[in-house]
Amino acid sequence: MSATRTWFITGASRGFGALWTEAVLERGDQVAATARDAAVLKPLADRFGSRLLPLALDVTDRTAVDTAVHSAEQQLGGIDVLVNNAGHMLVGAVEEVSAEQARAQMDVNYFGSLWTTRAVLPGMRERRSGRILQVSSFGGLVAYPALGIYQASKWALEAMSQSLAAEVGAYGIHVTLIEPIMFPTGLAEGSPRSQPDPAYDHARQALYTGASESGFVPGDPAATSAALLAVADAPNPPPRVLFGTGGLDALRTEYAGRLAGLEEWDHISRLAQGNPVRK
Structure with missing residues (x-):
């Protein structure tokens, strides 16, 4: 696509968000880029001038989100592409994480994307x-x-987005879930962790062992920029796309196991169905 477009990218201060914002600007589009501290976007603002609109934003604040989107629309025009990238990764077993940590995780990763x-x-x-x-x-x-x-x-986020795609397709709006596999973006290092409980040392060890045995090879974060632009430019973009390699084999194993388990216990499914009298 050759026409200049307007993007709204959250979490633009680091990682994927920073790389993608720069790539979009370099090809000539304009971007409303958000970060909790908009000052970190100043180097890009100095380079690209009015084509970058830096916005301070906490995506968990729904009123602030509405205000930021309105500001972007007023200053840059209608938003053509939204990239919901803001997020963090809470590490911890289910029993270990605090209530505050669990709510914060959903507020940022799910509700933040929902509000935007x-x-x-x-x-x-x-x-x-x-x-x-x-x-x-x-x-x-x-x-x-x-x-x-x-x-x-x-x-x-997956469930909401799949439903959303079916709701807004009639208006020419495409929704795509991007599924990064393994990239050194600093996400884990910059994210909160629970207070470890020795009772779940085995769970953490299983995570680390599984990661090392997965066969996934860390990808180049910079290379994802071209992939993102290709998805955004596709006439009929996919509902889901993996970023990185090795995921398809892992998913084939995962989904085959799910189906096998459901088939093994299909007798319980039929028991639960009963024999309703049809009128």
Whole structure:
């Protein structure tokens, strides 16, 4: 696509968000980029001038999200592409994490994306076009020990986004879930951790052992920029796309196991069905 587009990218201060914001600007589009501290975006603002609108934003604040989206629409025009990238990864067994940590994880990863998505939808529906790129995770498709709350936030994002896609397709709006597998972006290092309980040392060990035995090879975060632009430019983008290699084999094993388990216990499914009298 050659026409200049307007993007709204959350979590633009580091990792994928920083790389993608720069890539979008370098190709000539304009971006409303958000970070909790907009000052970190100053180097990009100095380079790209008015094509970058830096916005301070905590995505968990729904009123602030609405205000930021409105500001972007007023200053840059209608938002063509939303990238919900803001998030963190809480490490800890389900019993270990505090209530505050669990709520914060859902507030950022799920509700933050929900509020931003809802804020851009009226404009996209009115223009009958738009792209919503939800940054999920390979952990949005499978679940590993010691990451249950993080992955729950991504599973929630997956379900919401799949339903959303069916709701807004009639308005020319495409929704794509991006599933990064393994990239050294600093996400884990910059995320909170629970207070470890020795009772779950085995769960953490299983996570680390599984990661080392998965066969996943860390990808180049910079290379994801070209992949993101390709998805955003595709006439008919996919509902889901893996970023990185090795995921398909792992998913084949995961889903085959799920189906095998359901088939093994199908007699219970039939027991639960009963024999209702048809009228």
